[in-house]
Amino acid sequence: MRSNRDRAILALAVSTAARASELLGLRGADLDWGDQLAQVRRKGSGAQQWLPASAESFVWLRLYLEDLGPLGPDAPVWWTLRRRERSGDVLERRPLTYDALRAVLRRANTALGTNWTMHDLRHTSALRMVRSQRLSLRDVQVVLGHAHLTTTQIYLVEDDQEILRRVHQYLADQAEPSQEAVASESTVGYDSNDLAVLLGGVPR
Known part of the structure; x- marks a missing residue:
């Protein structure tokens, strides 16, 4: 320009x-x-x-x-x-x-x-x-001035490279457990000393 x-x-x-x-x-x-x-x-x-x-x-x-x-x-x-x-x-x-x-x-x-x-x-x-x-698709419809939502839906075209990027990210997320999952696994069950007290045994 x-x-x-x-x-x-x-x-x-x-x-x-x-x-x-x-x-x-x-x-x-x-x-x-x-x-x-x-x-x-x-x-x-x-x-x-x-x-x-x-x-x-x-x-x-x-x-x-x-x-x-x-x-x-x-x-x-x-x-x-x-x-x-x-x-x-x-x-x-x-x-x-x-x-x-x-x-x-x-x-x-x-x-x-x-x-x-x-x-x-x-x-x-x-x-x-x-x-x-x-x-939302409705937001886009209003901005484009389309009378019907079906007209706006023609723009729902996925870019192949973007799809590959998102799938790679999904696979990476599956391979690495989230911090919340790690934290929940570490807190599952009871401490052995607490169990001993609860059941009348001798804490180790």
């Missing part, structure tokens, strides 16, 4: 799982700086929804907006500079379009030798949330 704007878009996309069109529709009033939330308008329904975003994304947003200058509550968040058609030497500020955003990714893909898309960022964010033990 060659600018704070592009870094902010990338960080927002991978932390909120918002679609490209939803991110491009952000206005100044859609940013809650205190709670680090971004309000999007859902594709299809148009319903407004606040989404939690990463602290990193808001750092890049602040740096980008410092470069951009004052932003009104109804103004689009994302802007780009384009040359005027009649005067090629004059630059004017225009809202960032989907085609312009795709051009940003094309440049990055060319430099990295990759083929990432904005949907890949949404997919990555969804997979990270599904694999987190802190979030």
Whole structure:
């Protein structure tokens, strides 16, 4: 990413799982700086929804907006500079379009030798949330804006390397008894001296 704007878009996309069109529709009033939330308008329904975003994304947003200058509550968040058609030497500020955003990714893909898309960022964010033990599938469904839980379940894809890691950890746990098991084994039964007293014998 060659600018704070592009870094902010990338960080927002991978932390909120918002679609490209939803991110491009952000206005100044859609940013809650205190709670680090971004309000999007859902594709299809148009319903407004606040989404939690990463602290990193808001750092890049602040740096980008410092470069951009004052932003009104109804103004689009994302802007780009384009040359005027009649005067090629004059630059004017225009809202960032989907085609312009795709051009940003094309440049990055060319430099990295990759083929990432904005949907890949949404997919990555969804997979990270599904694999987190802190979030339920219902939590992920709400963030993704899915009407049906079955749509969210497509992200329940297990990574083979992660499965191998967990099984290795399971086998290691089986080979080494836990501290609680060792402690319980050491306390099972009675001390021979206590038994002797209890049964009227002579302690050894």
